[in-house]
Amino acid sequence: MGSLFENMQSVPLNHYIWFCAIIFTIGVVGVLTRRNAIVIFMSVELMLNAVNLLLAAFSVHHNDPSGQVFVFFIMALAAAEVAVGLSIIVMVYRNTQSIDINVLNRLKW
């Protein structure tokens, strides 16, 4: 494992930032363009993961384990969020027979 990291030492932190920005943006595009509620949830998971990876990278950069502890908390939070969100989706499906978020457009007003 250590020798694997030896090879990694020349990746600049900038590239981690760019990569995570791209993944985060893909998640944002997914939220904006899809109408399936489950796919929207998956895009939110993508965004959370991009932030997680960036936190881990900065934790290595600053030699501070707090960043990785934050990632652990974000994972716990994501698990809770997914459980509640999916149960809400199941309930919406039970009431409207669809998980198209446009059915819920009355929530806008």
Place this chain on the structure above:
Amino acid sequence: MGTSVFYFVATLSVIFALMVVFAKNPIHSVLYLILTFFTFTIHYVLLNAQFLAVVNFIVYMGAIMVLFLFVLMLLNLNKDNEPNKSALLKVVGIIAGGCLVVTLIGSLKSVAIANPLVLKNPNLGLVENLGKELFGPFMLPFELSSLLLLSAMVGAVLLTKKEEKANG
């Protein structure tokens, strides 16, 4: 080999993430999301964050993805496929995303942290080190997260329970 592993895995995860968003079938989206999370696990291994790699593997690829697949199959969606959003909205969404990525990268370019990532302490991300951190300064948030998970579990059960009064 060098840094090419990082770029290769990063390319793979971008491709899989794009497939998640643009796959027509939600089941395919979930499967691509599993692949994306697997590449993220590889990223954690490359950062020598072994604890996070294992937790990512178990929690995301195990628990969360099974939950997604389970709900997706429970809902039996194949009869009504997702109606297409108008092409205009899709283009607008993609343009907005492009603007976002340009803004993010452009603004972070001026930060210019271009020095390579160096692991000063090789056992930074190991279980022992993180456990000491987690049960030392982060004791209270750790206990609170257990409360959060408990309340989420109760909430999920309560939400998905059929309402007897409404039915009867």
